[in-house]
Amino acid sequence: xxxxxxxxxxxxxxxxxxxxxxxxxxxxxxxxxxxxxxxxxxxxxxxxxxxxxxxxxxxxxxxxxxxxxxxxxxxxxxxxxxxxxxxxxxxxxxxxxxxxxxxxxxxxxxxxxxxxxxxxxxxxxxxxxxxxxxxxxxxxxxxxxxxxxxxxxxxxxxxxxxxxxxxxxxxxxxxxxxxxxxxxxxxxxxxxxxxxxxxxxxxxxxxxxxxxxxxxxxxxxxxxxxxxxxxxxxxxxxxxxxxxxxxxxxxxxxxxxxxxxxxxxxxxxxxxxxxxxxxxxxxxxxxxxxxxxxxxxxxxxxxxxxxxxxxxxxxxxxxxxxxxxxxxxxxxxxxxxxxxxxxxxxxxxxxxxxxxxxx
Amino acid sequence: xxxxxxxxxxxxxxxxxxxxxxxxxxxxxxxxxxxxxxxxxxxxxxxxxxxxxxxxxxxxxxxxxxxxxxxxxxxxxxxxxxxxxxxxxxxxxxxxxxxxxxxxxxxxxxxxxxxxxxxxxxxxxxxxxxxxxxxxxxxxxxxxxxxxxxxxxxxxxxxxxxxxxxxxxxxxxxxxxxxxxxxxxxxxxxxxxxxxxxxxxxxxxxxxxxxxxxxxxxxxxxxxxxxxxxxxxxxxxxxxxxxxxxxxxxxxxxxxxxxxxxxxxxxxxxxxxxxxxxxxxxxxxxxxxxxxxxxxxxxxxxxxxxxxxxxxxxxxxxxxxxxxxxxxxxxxxxxxxxxxxxxxxxxxxxxxxxxxxxx
DNA sequence: CTGAAAGCGCTTACAG
DNA sequence: CTGAAAGCGCTTACAG
Numbered sequence: 001x002x003x004x005x006x007x008x009x010x011x012x013x014x015x016x017x018x019x020x021x022x023x024x025x026x027x028x029x030x031x032x033x034x035x036x037x038x039x040x041x042x043x044x045x046x047x048x049x050x051x052x053x054x055x056x057x058x059x060x061x062x063x064x065x066x067x068x069x070x071x072x073x074x075x076x077x078x079x080x081x082x083x084x085x086x087x088x089x090x091x092x093x094x095x096x097x098x099x100x101x102x103x104x105x106x107x108x109x110x111x112x113x114x115x116x117x118x119x120x121x122x123x124x125x126x127x128x129x130x131x132x133x134x135x136x137x138x139x140x141x142x143x144x145x146x147x148x149x150x151x152x153x154x155x156x157x158x159x160x161x162x163x164x165x166x167x168x169x170x171x172x173x174x175x176x177x178x179x180x181x182x183x184x185x186x187x188x189x190x191x192x193x194x195x196x197x198x199x200x201x202x203x204x205x206x207x208x209x210x211x212x213x214x215x216x217x218x219x220x221x222x223x224x225x226x227x228x229x230x231x232x233x234x235x236x237x238x239x240x241x242x243x244x245x246x247x248x249x250x251x252x253x254x255x256x257x258x259x260x261x262x263x264x265x266x267x268x269x270x271x272x273x274x275x276x277x278x279x280x281x282x283x284x285x286x287x288x289x290x291x292x293x294x295x296x297x298x299x300x301x302x303x304x305x306x307x308x309x310x311x312x313x314x315x316x317x318x319x320x321x322x323x324x325x326x327x328x329x330x331x332x333x334x335x336x337x338x339x340x341x342x343x344x345x346x347x348x349x350x351x352x353x354x355x356x357x358x359x
Numbered sequence: 360x361x362x363x364x365x366x367x368x369x370x371x372x373x374x375x376x377x378x379x380x381x382x383x384x385x386x387x388x389x390x391x392x393x394x395x396x397x398x399x400x401x402x403x404x405x406x407x408x409x410x411x412x413x414x415x416x417x418x419x420x421x422x423x424x425x426x427x428x429x430x431x432x433x434x435x436x437x438x439x440x441x442x443x444x445x446x447x448x449x450x451x452x453x454x455x456x457x458x459x460x461x462x463x464x465x466x467x468x469x470x471x472x473x474x475x476x477x478x479x480x481x482x483x484x485x486x487x488x489x490x491x492x493x494x495x496x497x498x499x500x501x502x503x504x505x506x507x508x509x510x511x512x513x514x515x516x517x518x519x520x521x522x523x524x525x526x527x528x529x530x531x532x533x534x535x536x537x538x539x540x541x542x543x544x545x546x547x548x549x550x551x552x553x554x555x556x557x558x559x560x561x562x563x564x565x566x567x568x569x570x571x572x573x574x575x576x577x578x579x580x581x582x583x584x585x586x587x588x589x590x591x592x593x594x595x596x597x598x599x600x601x602x603x604x605x606x607x608x609x610x611x612x613x614x615x616x617x618x619x620x621x622x623x624x625x626x627x628x629x630x631x632x633x634x635x636x637x638x639x640x641x642x643x644x645x646x647x648x649x650x651x652x653x654x655x656x657x658x659x660x661x662x663x664x665x666x667x668x669x670x671x672x673x674x675x676x677x678x679x680x681x682x683x684x685x686x687x688x689x690x691x692x693x694x695x696x697x698x699x700x701x702x703x704x705x706x707x708x709x710x711x712x713x714x715x716x717x718x
Numbered sequence: 719c720t721g722a723a724a725g726c727g728c729t730t731a732c733a734g
Numbered sequence: 735c736t737g738a739a740a741g742c743g744c745t746t747a748c749a750g
Binding site for chain 1 (some may be wrong): 374375376420422423424425426427429430433436437440444445446448449452455456458459462465467468469471472483486487488489490491499513514515602630634656657660664673688706
């Protein structure tokens with residue numbers, strides 16, 4: 001029989017084996033308890049002991065096992081982030097903001113996507129709950145049932161609902177972070193009024209979604225303050241997608257006199273409307289004024305560039321992280337209800353000033 | 360003293376307390392061990408016992424504590440996903456694909472962003488490692504040092520490197536998933552050759568990045584097969600951003616005869632070039648042909664729509680998840696090196712056919 | 719200043 | 735078919 005090759009000189013007996021506190025303690029001739037105190041920066045430990053232990057940590061390549069510590073302490077360092085889909089830039093930016101804020105506090109983001117499906121949302125939450133998150137940031141799928149969600153999540157894990165209202169139906173309430181939809185649409189409408197428009201449409205969105213209702217409300221408020229009563233055909237319902245918006249553009253011109261401008265439900269709808277106008281031989285920014293909502297990255301580089309309402313989703317993500325961490329330290333405080341500011345982002349420009357040929 | 364109000368009739372003594380296997384076992388008059396077997400679907404358990412236990416799970420609202428189970432089994436159900444930034448739609452789609460594939464196997468995505476900073480990457484990885492991931496999917500920050508990363512991560516946790524080459528410098532090697540950059544640029548160039556172009560530029564990217572080198576290589580290959588030797592001024596270096604690309608557009612026309620078409624490093628550069636051309640009074644798709652790379656969502660709706668190389672980042676994400684899970688079951692197999700296919704996505708169209716006024 | 723002991727919620731041989 | 739016991743890697747009173 002051929003001799004087996006000599007074993008390698010390697011110091012680490014098994015590079016795959018985890019280094020534990022016990023390993024470090026043994027190497028230092030100390031107990032696990034003392035080494036643990038070093039780890040957590042306790043002032044009780046003798047400075048020399050501390051130095052020896054820290055050198056040994058480095059020498060062995062010790063990696064803290066947060067899961068084991070969490071189990072013992074009944075704590076948790078994960079925060080679940082459940083959103084519709086990362087391919088929506090609004091949510092991608094929001095997620096980036098959440099992760100940025102959580103990473104800076106030693107927490108980790110546990111990701112989940114619902115794809116706007118209530119059933120997937122149930123499955124995703126059930127799975128994430130098994131990972132024992134310290135909190136959940138949830139942008140609920142359309143059609144979510146608050147009572148069912150409460151039953152699923154229980155009272156142990158704090159939930160921050162983002163962006164879409166959700167009724168718990170049992171008086172427990174949810175923490176809530178939302179954009180100031182009313183104010184945003186109001187700003188957009190005022191901007192068009194200041195540019196001389198009087199016949200202003202509200203274009204896109206589904207009237208039964210809470211954000212659409214709120215944006216329409218802001219639009220109505222601004223018009224009312226200018227003494228204008230919107231005509232029914234100025235309210236155009238359509239799915240909040242570019243394609244549907246392009247298809248519905250003609251609805252704006254069904255009656256004479258037609259609107260000269262539109263506040264759009266969001267930027268996707270606004271960009272679709274611009275394309276739809278072009279197909280009708282009308283040029284946004286020249287024959288017709290368009291204002292969007294969200295300020296997605298494309299808004300700055302579309303043709304023409306889109307004046308819109310900036311909501312800063314990344315800042316909203318940081319804010320959401322902060323709120324859910326705050327809640328996990330004060331579980332018994334009453335529900336929070338935070339409305340985030342929005343602002344008008346002017347560009348040059350989809351929002352033509354009314355002149356002779358528009359009137 | 361006033362009497363304290365009667366305590367509520369509530370069944371759950373403390374809604375905040377976690378329900379454990381012991382609670383369920385006690386309620387059923389069984390041991391923790393048997394209840395655990397029910398949980399894991401063991402065929403050993405008596406069907407009646409199983410039914411009783413399952414009812415009790417539901418009644419008490421038991422939630423499996425995966426972290427505790429993982430600790431005991433020395434397993435892990437988290438996969439770390441470390442990318443540049445979610446606000447880049449390419450990575451957002453990739454992340455969505457990773458999460459989609461992981462969720463379907465009971466794993467959870469642990470998110471981390473480097474912001475293209477080597478130092479943040481070190482910190483993010485160190486933090487994620489404490490959460491004991493079963494594997495890491497890493498799109499390395501530019502300028503990453505493979506040997507330093509290997510020292511940080513060690514040999515316990517399998518790493519799949521995505522998108523950018525990384526040298527380990529110690530012979531251990533990394534699993535690797537990348538796009539077929541050579542083939543993609545070759546397809547783009549062939550497409551322009553077939554449309555009659557002969558003077559074709561390669562526009563954008565930094566020559567020292569591996570993906571730029573590979574794309575230039577594909578471009579050169581296609582030209583060589585057509586018997587064309589690219590002139591030095593056809594290679595325009597610029598940062599892979601829209602803004603820089605717009606600024607560099609004029610460089611294409613520094614010499615006469617100028618190129619009639621450009622293969623762009625990526626779509627951001629292509630869209631910037633289109634804008635830069637407009638500023639020079641040239642119309643992409645009419646006076647000059649442009650082809651992109653990546654097929655970001657904007658490519659389909661830009662003006663003109665952009666012909667580009669589709670890389671399907673979501674499918675790449677699913678693939679990455681599958682590869683890293685596969686590795687975690689076969690830790691000793693040799694490193695994998697997977698090149699993902701790409702394809703030409705034609706649109707109508709940034710890629711004008713050469714006719715009289717272009718020649 | 720340091721150590722022995724108990725315990726977080728689970729799984730897994732092993733015995734019966 | 736079910737239970738007693740050990741143990742995953744850590745923390746935390748408590749003693750000394």
